[in-house]
Amino acid sequence: MDLPHQGYRATKPRARAAPPTGDSVLFDDTSSAAPGMNSQGFYAPGYNIGGPSNDMQGGVAVNNLFTDPMANAAMMYGSSLANQGKDMVNKEISRFMSVNKLKYFFAVDTKYVLKKLMILMFPYTHQDWEVRYHRDTPLTPRQDVNAPDLYIPTMAFITYILLAGMALGIQKRFSPEVLGLCASTALVWIIIEVLVLLLSLYLLTVHSDLSTFDLIAYSGYKYVGDGYYVALAWSSCALMFFIVRSLKMKILPSLSSDSMGMGSSARPQFRLYITVATAVFQPIIIYWLTSHLVR
Structure with a gap:
């Protein structure tokens, strides 16, 4: 009988043990303990861990939130603050850009437009320059030809742009840029002119009922007299006369109103300077905006 080689020992093959049964099981089978869990004890993909009980608990929490008096009071207070903030923003916007005021400046008709254009081109024959009021409210342009409007300045501005494009096209210098x-x-230039006027009225403490839309309207009338040389001279003189007579009723109050405390604290010559400077500034801007179009 041969002896085994030195360094090796004969071993018997181990027999496989039968799986334990009864109380000797070390780990319990939890595959059926909770729905959605696989054989390894992990939840299957896509299974809602919270389950319907969590949804019901969330709904109960939301209901409790809405039925809580403190929560309701806090929500009402927050909503009140939001409404107050919205009202304040709308009030500040309406001071400078009121829709109702804007509608007033576009309340025109054909009769008004024809009369106003005649006054702009031939202001020397017009006698009554006073703006009429009804219960402390100025009449609309269609009811009073002396009322400022934004329809004519807007149309004149668009016409100026179209004529500028045509002039540049004739000279073969047209381009969108x-x-x-x-x-x-x-x-x-309109924005600068309006800002300068507002600043001048504020610094000189001139109190008047001129609004920002009024100043935009009077500044925009310069585009009605587009032309050059003879037409430029005529329209410039007519526009200066129109501006002086129109603003005279706004910036230069009567002496009787000054004596009664209704006028401005600024001296009359300062108010006269603002009126004349505004009128003289119009032909300068007309020349500046049209000189490069005629070459």
């Missing part, structure tokens, strides 16, 4: 530059330059 140049036309856009003309429009933006004209718009910026």
